[in-house]
Amino acid sequence: MKLSFTTLGCPNWDLHKIISSAAEMGFHAVDFRGLLEDLDITRRPEFTSNLNETKILLSKYGISVSGISISARFAVVDPAEREKQFDETRRNIALAAELNAPVIRIYGGRMPRGYTHETIMPILVKNLQEIGDEANDYGVTLALETHDDWIDSKLCARLMREVNHPRIRILWDLHHPYRMRGERPEETYANLAPYIVGIHVKDSIIDSNEKIRYVLLGEGDVPIKRMLELLIEGGYKGYATLEWEKRWHPDLLEPEIVFPHYVQKMREWLGDKIG
Numbered sequence: 001m002k003l004s005f006t007t008l009g010c011p012n013w014d015l016h017k018i019i020s021s022a023a024e025m026g027f028h029a030v031d032f033r034g035l036l037e038d039l040d041i042t043r044r045p046e047f048t049s050n051l052n053e054t055k056i057l058l059s060k061y062g063i064s065v066s067g068i069s070i071s072a073r074f075a076v077v078d079p080a081e082r083e084k085q086f087d088e089t090r091r092n093i094a095l096a097a098e099l100n101a102p103v104i105r106i107y108g109g110r111m112p113r114g115y116t117h118e119t120i121m122p123i124l125v126k127n128l129q130e131i132g133d134e135a136n137d138y139g140v141t142l143a144l145e146t147h148d149d150w151i152d153s154k155l156c157a158r159l160m161r162e163v164n165h166p167r168i169r170i171l172w173d174l175h176h177p178y179r180m181r182g183e184r185p186e187e188t189y190a191n192l193a194p195y196i197v198g199i200h201v202k203d204s205i206i207d208s209n210e211k212i213r214y215v216l217l218g219e220g221d222v223p224i225k226r227m228l229e230l231l232i233e234g235g236y237k238g239y240a241t242l243e244w245e246k247r248w249h250p251d252l253l254e255p256e257i258v259f260p261h262y263v264q265k266m267r268e269w270l271g272d273k274i275g
Helices: 015-025 051-061 079-098 117-136 153-163 176-181 185-195 224-233 255-273
Strands: 002-006 029-032 064-073 103-107 141-145 168-173 196-201 203-206 212-215 239-242
Touching: 002 064, 002 255, 015 029, 015 051, 015 255, 029 239, 051 079, 064 079, 064 239, 079 103, 079 117, 103 168, 103 196, 117 141, 117 153, 117 168, 141 196, 153 168, 153 185, 168 176, 168 185, 176 185, 185 196, 185 224, 196 224, 224 255, 239 255
Parallel strands: 002 029, 002 239, 029 064, 064 103, 103 141, 141 168, 168 196, 196 239
Antiparallel strands: 203 212
8 A cells, every 4th residue: 555645735835845745754646636726737837838847856756646636526417517527527637647647536526406316327327437438548547536425335336336437436535434424444345345446544533513623643533444454455555645634624734744644653553564
């Protein structure tokens, strides 16, 4: 298993700071979810006109790009909205191929008004199959995250079976099925195991106001260690990506504290299972 972090956790770092810090802190890779003020990195010079310089910087520090996390969602019905989601994904597929990033995180998204899981399913399946064909041309895999209205792991497994596409897989956010639905790690893993190509790692507690509060890895009550053990026992050799949501929650601890702690805790838990 290799270690990565999403740039969601360091929204004020520039590209050099991101890549150099990843190397210094003991990470293998970075997952790009925005850069500075831009959430869509395909709009930035670091990934357009200056892309070669970015590749050189990554190579200099020995850091890979584990993935790109984008906002595109595919449980959409309106044709104009659908094209918007496809366009964002296409831009990022091309960029991921340039960066040798194996995975792009996508969403199912919220349920369109008037639809249920049953009635949206064939539309979502068709959309994913079509964008999967495009991703296949670039050798990139699209991973639908356990998020929004698609947290139920049994439902996600059904979706994967119906899509039945080698370039459409699952990103298991270890937090959400447990915290939002009370799924046991063994249940979630059994449902999702054949389709997992990436994981997001974060820990939390329920505070005195009955709100979710994110905490340092190992200081919450999400059974992350058990989930990691299941993945390793099952042969998972992908990235374990820290998702520290500081872009959305500025009051969270600074990345200078959280990122090294993550590396330390993961190595404490997993030892030589870390690549």
